[in-house]
Amino acid sequence: MEAAQFTCLFLLFLLTCHRAQEVAEEVENSSDGPGAAQEPVWLPDVPAAMEYITAAEVAVIGFFQDLEIPAVPIFRSMVQKHQDVSFGISNDSEVLSHYSITGNSISLFRLVDNEQLDLEDEVIESIDATKLSHFIEINSLYLVTEYNPATVIGLFNSKIQIHLLLMMNKASPEYGESLHRYKRAARLFQGKILFILVDSGMKENGKVISFFKLKKSQLPALAIYQTVDDQWDTLPIAEVSVEDVQNFCDGFLQGKLLRETRESEEKTPKVEL
Numbered sequence: 001m002e003a004a005q006f007t008c009l010f011l012l013f014l015l016t017c018h019r020a021q022e023v024a025e026e027v028e029n030s031s032d033g034p035g036a037a038q039e040p041v042w043l044p045d046v047p048a049a050m051e052y053i054t055a056a057e058v059a060v061i062g063f064f065q066d067l068e069i070p071a072v073p074i075f076r077s078m079v080q081k082h083q084d085v086s087f088g089i090s091n092d093s094e095v096l097s098h099y100s101i102t103g104n105s106i107s108l109f110r111l112v113d114n115e116q117l118d119l120e121d122e123v124i125e126s127i128d129a130t131k132l133s134h135f136i137e138i139n140s141l142y143l144v145t146e147y148n149p150a151t152v153i154g155l156f157n158s159k160i161q162i163h164l165l166l167m168m169n170k171a172s173p174e175y176g177e178s179l180h181r182y183k184r185a186a187r188l189f190q191g192k193i194l195f196i197l198v199d200s201g202m203k204e205n206g207k208v209i210s211f212f213k214l215k216k217s218q219l220p221a222l223a224i225y226q227t228v229d230d231q232w233d234t235l236p237i238a239e240v241s242v243e244d245v246q247n248f249c250d251g252f253l254q255g256k257l258l259r260e261t262r263e264s265e266e267k268t269p270k271v272e273l
């Protein structure tokens, strides 16, 4: 029941926030400085490909048997647009077969859930820059992924079904150090829990915060939920520490719900003995 509500919430969010994101993209585009790598890295053999892919949190590789197809220049144009992603390209038959590619493919490799997502031949044939860019935005999940209308789709498509959200204002002075600690905690739960950052300074994210029955005055806070059932929990925190995040996650994995304890404490009037 609440799982369905989640889906509605996130879909609603998707629809209302699309425009804000388009604007953000335009701004990003205009700030691209010269000197950034503008070409995908050539991967001549299997060891080079493996080394390149495992070193990146998100790698997008063009596997092309034929370098003359229209998808190739479109793929190359992505390098400038997605500066956080590592781009590689290969036409070596051993590399292609190592990654189980039979025709032409563009594949996204993710460290966080150890996933390889392939765009198949038919998709490649009719791909354009908008579609390819969207594919990359949706599926770029990191050790800590920032929540936005694109990544929410990728998060829900991941095989990892427990999400942890840190709701915090990115403009707050503690943000840098908090993110650093949050990332350290994320490594401890890699493959088990997806770590997400929700910028509470963004008005659109208010829906996520109120969904977890939190008020802005209670932030920063952690929220954890399981996408397959209705289990979720929250914990307002004064600051992010690796230990607190770890205890909160471990408790949830063991079935403890702090929220219920808090609620029953509030409901039951304290009896003086």
Ligand SMILES: *[C@@H]1O[C@H](CO)[C@@H](O)[C@H](O)[C@H]1NC(C)=O
Pocket: 026, 029, 030, 031, 080
């Ligand atoms: C955005 O990027 C494209 C392609 O790299 C470039 O041609 C265009 O001038 C850029 N737009 C702005 C506003 O800088």
Ligand SMILES: *[C@@H]1O[C@H](CO)[C@@H](O)[C@H](O)[C@H]1NC(C)=O
Pocket: 065, 067, 091, 092, 093
């Ligand atoms: C790969 O591309 C290079 C450069 O275009 C070309 O010389 C080479 O023959 C291609 N290899 C295969 C297996 O098609």
